[in-house]
Amino acid sequence: MRVGTHDDSWWSRAAVYQVYPRSFRDGNGDGLGDLQGVIDGLGHLESLSIDAVWLSPFYPSPQNDSGYDVSDPRAVDPMFGTLDDFARLVDQAHERGLRVIVDIVPNHVSASHSWFVEALSSPAGSPARRRFHFVDGKGEAGELPPNNWESIFGGPAWTRVKEPDGSWGQWYLHLFDHTQPDLNWVNDEVRIDALNTLAFWLDLRVDGFRVDVALGLAKDMTYPDLIDPIGMSQSLRFDLDPGSAEAVERRAALANSAIFDRDEIHDIYRQWRSLLESYGNDKMAVVEAWVAPERASRYVAPDTLHQIFGFDFLVVAWDAKSIRDAIQHGIDAVSAVGAPPTWALSNHDSPRVVTRLGDGPEGLARARALALIAHALPGSVYVYQGEELGLCDVEVPDSARQDPVWFRSAGREKGRDGGRVPLPWSGSQPPYGFTDRADVSLWLPQPEHWESWTVEAEGDDPDSMLNLYRSSLALRRSHSSLASEEIEFWSVDDDELVVFRRGADVVVVANTSDQWLPSPVAGSILVASGPVVAGDAGVEIGPNTTVWLQM
Ligand code: NOJ
Numbered sequence: 016m017r018v019g020t021h022d023d024s025w026w027s028r029a030a031v032y033q034v035y036p037r038s039f040r041d042g043n044g045d046g047l048g049d050l051q052g053v054i055d056g057l058g059h060l061e062s063l064s065i066d067a068v069w070l071s072p073f074y075p076s077p078q079n080d081s082g083y084d085v086s087d088p089r090a091v092d093p094m095f096g097t098l099d100d101f102a103r104l105v106d107q108a109h110e111r112g113l114r115v116i117v118d119i120v121p122n123h124v125s126a127s128h129s130w131f132v133e134a135l136s137s138p139a140g141s142p143a144r145r146r147f148h149f150v151d152g153k154g155e156a157g158e159l160p161p162n163n164w165e166s167i168f169g170g171p172a173w174t175r176v177k178e179p180d181g182s183w184g185q186w187y188l189h190l191f192d193h194t195q196p197d198l199n200w201v202n203d204e205v206r207i208d209a210l211n212t213l214a215f216w217l218d219l220r221v222d223g224f225r226v227d228v229a230l231g232l233a234k235d236m237t238y239p240d241l242i243d244p245i246g247m248s249q250s251l252r253f254d255l256d257p258g259s260a261e262a263v264e265r266r267a268a269l270a271n272s273a274i275f276d277r278d279e280i281h282d283i284y285r286q287w288r289s290l291l292e293s294y295g296n297d298k299m300a301v302v303e304a305w306v307a308p309e310r311a312s313r314y315v316a317p318d319t320l321h322q323i324f325g326f327d328f329l330v331v332a333w334d335a336k337s338i339r340d341a342i343q344h345g346i347d348a349v350s351a352v353g354a355p356p357t358w359a360l361s362n363h364d365s366p367r368v369v370t371r372l373g374d375g376p377e378g379l380a381r382a383r384a385l386a387l388i389a390h391a392l393p394g395s396v397y398v399y400q401g402e403e404l405g406l407c408d409v410e411v412p413d414s415a416r417q418d419p420v421w422f423r424s425a426g427r428e429k430g431r432d433g434g435r436v437p438l439p440w441s442g443s444q445p446p447y448g449f450t451d452r453a454d455v456s457l458w459l460p461q462p463e464h465w466e467s468w469t470v471e472a473e474g475d476d477p478d479s480m481l482n483l484y485r486s487s488l489a490l491r492r493s494h495s496s497l498a499s500e501e502i503e504f505w506s507v508d509d510d511e512l513v514v515f516r517r518g519a520d521v522v523v524v525a526n527t528s529d530q531w532l533p534s535p536v537a538g539s540i541l542v543a544s545g546p547v548v549a550g551d552a553g554v555e556i557g558p559n560t561t562v563w564l565q566m
Pocket residue numbers: 080083084120191227228303363364
């Protein structure tokens with residue numbers, strides 16, 4: 016089969032590296048990651064054959080949700096630097112042949128955004144309130160929330176405000192933390208403001224956008240109760256095997272629901288597409304929208320946006336059938352409309368892939384094997400910082416946790432901090448070259464055992480995860496068969512193997528079992544994630560190992 020992408024747009028084959036700015040690298044010696052740190056780290060990305068860098072939010076923000084609570088979407092938070100730093104970053108990335116994608120957070124703003132501050136001091140029904148979802152409560156005195164919607168971070172999705180005269184008043188909607196009020200996208204001012212934000216960053220020569228909560232902007236403004244409010248809010252969480260009946264059911268319930276994935280959302284993206292095209296045909300947007308495959312193509316139709324994250328590998332079970340299904344889903348979801356599939360093993364919201372697949376040597380072997388599967392697939396691949404080092408989730412002490420999920424669930428859920436710890440670059444003890452300051456405590460503490468997991472140490476080790484990523488991502492770029500749009504699954508007797516051919520002459524064989532297995536195909540080894548022996552009798556593949564074979 017061929018995947019649907021029939022153009023040569025840069026994103027359709029890109030390897031994109033996600034930078035989480037607080038934790039990537041400190042460039043100004045204050046102990047916190049920043050834009051100068053990203054500039055300093057561009058060489059690392061170049062050595063990985065990365066095509067584009069996606070920056071998670073670096074805008075002014077109280078940091079209640081690590082920057083996804085934006086108080087001014089058209090500026091740089093001083094903790095990360097200045098607009099001049101950003102312009103330098105874009106220049107230097109472009110000079111190295113790297114494109115720049117920035118995050119846009121259109122579903123909500125921070126409670127400290129001037130619009131929300133104005134709304135709080137304005138009366139019910141005022142234009143300032145109509146930029147948000149301010150609604151009267153139920154009950155005799157409006158003391159009950161307007162409906163039963165739940166926040167994705169846990170707890171109710173409504174918070175009641177004190178009116179300017181000090182009395183209890185209306186409720187406002189927040190699908191995330193109470194410091195992240197949802198915007199009302201029926202309001203033209205909201206639409207125009209987002210277009211201004213896109214244009215602002217396009218004028219600064221960014222190449223694309225990652226659209227946060229892209230499935231959430233439109234709401235049913237009659238605010239009906241949901242039948243399963245907790246299930247609905249949980250459906251965006253990365254904790255279910257995509258093939259499981261529960262996951263399928265949850266995703267089906269999202270479709271055109273009161274909160275998510277409403278049909279009218281695409282009017283917004285059509286407007287965005289026109290704006291992007293007015294800047295030329297090499298600007299793109301990738302949407303975060305975990306919807307069922309039959310709904311995904313709506314986000315990437317020729318008149319809407321360009322890519323939708325394929326999230327199945329974030330949750331896929333470690334068995335051959337689940338992996339084959341995940342690949343097939345990823346391709347089916349977008350091919351009909353000619354959009355390229357995308358693959359991601361981790362991101363800042365998910366557990367780190369090594370941890371998810373079992374931690375220790377086994378988790379690492381499986382993560383290496385899954386990476387070689389993903390890097391061999393047609394479409395583009397998203398790499399989350401630290402994934403290329405094979406980092407595990409860090410056991411963050413409860414007293415140091417920062418994620419609103421931890422606070423809103425009253426400690427029942429640990430949240431996402433374990434995968435957000437500042438990166439280790441060099442040296443044998445914290446802060447491992449992340450910052451030049453030895454005396455600083457980092458926003459999340461690094462563990463004591465990262466000495467051999469730094470960029471420097473792994474660079475010197477031919478068998479490291481880093482060198483595996485360097486090899487596979489370089490080959491992915493240079494080998495014409497891997498650049499092709501063709502993929503063909505081979506049916507094999509052994510149900511613990513995933514086997515597919517790419518282009519004319521590369522075959523990928525993944526052994527998901529704990530035993531050595533013979534490869535059904537012969538060939539010379541291009542790259543392998545673990546032990547592989549090629550002899551006269553054919554190719555033998557070690558446990559939890561993927562190999563790329565040149566036929
Ligand atoms: C998705 C982002 O990836 C996540 O980190 C954030 O907490 C929510 N959207 C809210 O913006």
